[in-house]
Amino acid sequence: MAGRRDRFQQFSERGIVIAILVGIIIGCVCTILLPNDFFNSGSSKVGPGSGESPEQVKMLKSEFAIISEKNAELSKQVRELTEKVLLAEEGTVIKAGPFGTVTGLRTNPTVVPDESVNPRLAKLLEKVAVNKEIIVVLANSNVKPMLEVQIASVKRVGIQNYMVVPLDDSIEGFCKSNEVAYYKRDPDKAVDDVGKSGSGLAVSGLKFRVLREFLQLGYGVLLSDVDIVFLQNPFGHLYRDSDVESMSDGHDNNTAYGFNDVFDDPTMGQSRYVYTARIWVFNSGFFYLRPTLPSIELLDRVTDTLSKSGGWDQAVFNEHLFYPSHPGYTGLHASKRVMDIYEFMNSRFLFKTVRKNQELKKLKPVIVHVNYHRDKLIRMQAAVDFYVNGKQDALDSFSDGTIE
CATH class of the missing domain: 3.90.550.10 (Spore Coat Polysaccharide Biosynthesis Protein SpsA; Chain A)
Structure with missing residues (x-):
């Protein structure tokens, strides 16, 4: 029973992390594809017939470029989080490197200060x-x-x-x-x-x-x-x-x-x-x-x-x-x-x-x-x-x- 509960707990924790990752990805996609509609459903769409001036179109393109750059950074963070989840699922097994490159841990982490x-x-x-x-x-x-x-x-x-x-x-x-x-x-x-x-x-x-x-x-x-x-x-x-x-x-x-x-x-x-x-x-x-x-x-x-x-x-x-x-x-x-x-x-x-x-x-x-x-x-x-x-x-x- 204890082993079953541990597996259930691990599955639940991984599920929560994966759900967060999926939410981040969906948010990124919506931000890029629907920069206006996602946050303001009542606003008019940008296009040739929308009455937007060339200056406004240029500004929106600039904003789109900034958002795309931010999305790339978020995507990188998602990949890193995904790798951590995979490591957790594998039990954080560490592989030994080539001969002469392996060193054990020598410096233990410091304690959390307790002023009380x-x-x-x-x-x-x-x-x-x-x-x-x-x-x-x-x-x-x-x-x-x-x-x-x-x-x-x-x-x-x-x-x-x-x-x-x-x-x-x-x-x-x-x-x-x-x-x-x-x-x-x-x-x-x-x-x-x-x-x-x-x-x-x-x-x-x-x-x-x-x-x-x-x-x-x-x-x-x-x-x-x-x-x-x-x-x-x-x-x-x-x-x-x-x-x-x-x-x-x-x-x-x-x-x-x-x-x-x-x-x-x-x-x-x-x-x-x-x-x-x-x-x-x-x-x-x-x-x-x-x-x-x-x-x-x-x-x-x-x-x-x-x-x-x-x-x-x-x-x-x-x-x-x-x-x-x-x-x-x-x-x-x-x-x-x-x-x-x-x-x-x-x-x-x-x-x-x-x-x-x-x-x-x-x-x-x-x-x-x-x-x-x-x-x-x-x-x-x-x-x-x-x-x-x-x-x-x-x-x-x-x-x-x-x-x-």
């Missing part, structure tokens, strides 16, 4: 966002010195679409006094308690909950931790061809973009070698999300896992991005892109490799993220001295890693 989710945030984003995109930073008083360095870098570069989500009153006051756009969330005890007094790890996990409303409102979000210095405007360096575009914790092309890693088990004899595909994790402190369903599902999954099981938000972030579907688990179908490690540079790459290479030192990254080191503030300041103030030895005194 948060009208106050929607009005604020209309003023601050640029091209429906925004940088979002969560901060409390514990990270205020780093936030000051970051905001100074944002203003220096001239980034307009930058917004802080203050997690306590002190940061809200700081944003007001420094004319920095901010969004103070509605009271939420569970979130506010963590935001005001929680550790950096706990605060980091809040961002997945907070970002959801930005995506629902139809905005692309570039999430940034506070231990990041902006040296160029990042929006000019995004591809926007994936749901998630993230910087990497990798320190070279292999670790950032993927490589074959051979597992060796001598007890297996001739089958001792197993090839595995590896990639170093996406960094959950700097990533761009397009406003798509997979992006929102990612936020929901990470938030749900952290609320139920806890853990490190970056590990959970990567598990949901990369774990495939398997028995008992349905994987996330989100498209992914790794940012250029020479442009979006982590501090391991900077201090272990870049500062020791004279050619790499000439490159100016888009950002420097001091994610690998605990002495974050002084390394952020050193990056500013090196890349902005031209102090060539600003990075030299630091160790490769953090000295305990």
Whole structure:
């Protein structure tokens, strides 16, 4: 019975479309053949004996030419609609093209913006966002010195679409006094308690909950931790061809973009070698999300896992991005892109490799993220001295890693 009803519904929908097409065709024909009688049955016909002057006949011929041109355009539209109906009847089957020409869909459609989710945030984003995109930073008083360095870098570069989500009153006051756009969330005890007094790890996990409303409102979000210095405007360096575009914790092309890693088990004899595909994790402190369903599902999954099981938000972030579907688990179908490690540079790459290479030192990254080191503030300041103030030895005194 269900199948019969579906077929009846499909037949009815096709019937309606075909009826509309037939109506358009009849209207076009009548407009051309009976330009006067169709709309004004009481008017006299045009002809040699109708008393029309040569000027009027010429004008009517001109009108007829215009109508004929419009009819040609309508006919084209009718053909296009007919083709769509035929495709619908065939089940929209897509045929594969010649070898080397076939590509799958990579960019999911954006969600329909829903301002009812948060009208106050929607009005604020209309003023601050640029091209429906925004940088979002969560901060409390514990990270205020780093936030000051970051905001100074944002203003220096001239980034307009930058917004802080203050997690306590002190940061809200700081944003007001420094004319920095901010969004103070509605009271939420569970979130506010963590935001005001929680550790950096706990605060980091809040961002997945907070970002959801930005995506629902139809905005692309570039999430940034506070231990990041902006040296160029990042929006000019995004591809926007994936749901998630993230910087990497990798320190070279292999670790950032993927490589074959051979597992060796001598007890297996001739089958001792197993090839595995590896990639170093996406960094959950700097990533761009397009406003798509997979992006929102990612936020929901990470938030749900952290609320139920806890853990490190970056590990959970990567598990949901990369774990495939398997028995008992349905994987996330989100498209992914790794940012250029020479442009979006982590501090391991900077201090272990870049500062020791004279050619790499000439490159100016888009950002420097001091994610690998605990002495974050002084390394952020050193990056500013090196890349902005031209102090060539600003990075030299630091160790490769953090000295305990």
